[in-house]
Amino acid sequence: MNISIAPGVGLRSIIQQALTIKKKGIRVNEFMELAFGEISEVELKKVEVDKTEHMDSYTSYEVHLLMNGGIPLCLSRSLNQQEQEKMADLIRSYLDERSS
Numbered sequence: 666m667n668i669s670i671a672p673g674v675g676l677r678s679i680i681q682q683a684l685t686i687k688k689k690g691i692r693v694n695e696f697m698e699l700a701f702g703e704i705s706e707v708e709l710k711k712v713e714v715d716k717t718e719h720m721d722s723y724t725s726y727e728v729h730l731l732m733n734g735g736i737p738l739c740l741s742r743s744l745n746q747q748e749q750e751k752m753a754d755l756i757r758s759y760l761d762e763r764s765s
């Protein structure tokens with residue numbers, strides 16, 4: 666299964682019990698493998714960014730995987746709340762199916 670997270674970020678199942686998170690960018694090409702059991706929760710965070718001299722304030726939304734031990738892993742960030750909610754729901758559904 667391959668779930669598109671955001672431009673440059675992909676989340677895919679590589680074996681029955683693990684996920685590979687792949688980040689690609691101009692200078693980034695990272696891979697991280699996580700066992701499904703390491704993920705305790707999927708969270709959508711609202712982030713308020715203050716106005717600066719060069720840009721107005723705005724709100725962005727981030728999808729995080731909370732790992733056992735409470736360590737968050739940010740998968741994506743967007744200004745589109747509905748897009749991020751849909752992504753978080755899809756990941757939750759997939760993880761729920763895996764644990765059944």
